[in-house]
Amino acid sequence: AQTVTQSQPEMSVQEAETVTLSCTYDTSENNYYLFWYKQPPSRQMILVIRQEAYKQQNATENRFSVNFQKAAKSFSLKISDSQLGDTAMYFCAFMSAWGGAQKLVFGQGTRLTINP
Amino acid sequence: DAGVIQSPRHEVTEMGQEVTLRCKPISGHDYLFWYRQTMMRGLELLIYFNNNVPIDDSGMPEDRFSAKMPNASFSTLKIQPSEPRDSAVYFCASSLEAGRGRSEKLFFGSGTQLSVL
Numbered sequence: 001a002q003t004v005t006q007s008q009p010e011m012s013v014q015e016a017e018t019v020t021l022s023c024t025y026d027t028s029e030n031n032y033y034l035f036w037y038k039q040p041p042s043r044q045m046i047l048v049i050r051q052e053a054y055k056q057q058n059a060t061e062n063r064f065s066v067n068f069q070k071a072a073k074s075f076s077l078k079i080s081d082s083q084l085g086d087t088a089m090y091f092c093a094f095m096s097a098w099g100g101a102q103k104l105v106f107g108q109g110t111r112l113t114i115n116p
Numbered sequence: 117d118a119g120v121i122q123s124p125r126h127e128v129t130e131m132g133q134e135v136t137l138r139c140k141p142i143s144g145h146d147y148l149f150w151y152r153q154t155m156m157r158g159l160e161l162l163i164y165f166n167n168n169v170p171i172d173d174s175g176m177p178e179d180r181f182s183a184k185m186p187n188a189s190f191s192t193l194k195i196q197p198s199e200p201r202d203s204a205v206y207f208c209a210s211s212l213e214a215g216r217g218r219s220e221k222l223f224f225g226s227g228t229q230l231s232v233l
Binding site: 042097104107 | 158222
């Protein structure tokens with residue numbers, strides 16, 4: 001079974017700083033998807049960014065980018081020029097691309113606080 | 117589209133009572149998922165459906181939990197009898213079947229906060 005590990009339960013940075021959230025995963029599969037979801041206090045799960053394992057190029061969405069290291073099974077999220085609205089729980093998630101099993105396996109989450 | 121709709125947003129009940137959580141997925145989506153979120157265990161997949169058929173219910177904690185999807189636009193998660201340890205946020209999510217140019221992205225509802233006293 002796949003597992004996802006986020007080793008940083010909490011992080012805190014000043015507004016406008018850059019912050020990197022760590023995520024490692026374990027799988028024997030070669031093709032899969034990786035995601036970062038944001039959960040603000042409103043509780044809504046919001047997709048931040050996704051990566052397809054067969055693509056070597058790291059995904060980027062505005063201030064959010066990932067460092068995908070397939071051999072190391074590492075998938076970190078970098079938030080540049082952090083804003084107060086980035087304060088939230090961040091979840092790393094894995095989805096197999098095999099056999100129609102489209103279920104997400106989540107890490108335990110990292111609580112990120114952006115301080116003014 | 118209004119997105120995935122869950123009801124109620126909050127539910128407070130007493131131990132032993134039956135609880136029913138409801139979900140309306142996005143129209144046209146092939147998959148529906150029920151997740152539970154707690155501080156101790158994080159986000160856990162309870163069960164998911166494909167074209168209204170349960171595919172994997174290995175995450176359902178015990179027989180007190182049951183889920184149904186009578187049609188493509190409605191699903192329920194029932195707990196009978198409820199216990200204080202069932203207190204959690206329950207999320208429903210839906211998605212299209214990946215491939216053929218479609219996205220595997222999951223769309224989540226706003227969740228139901230369940231408190232069992």
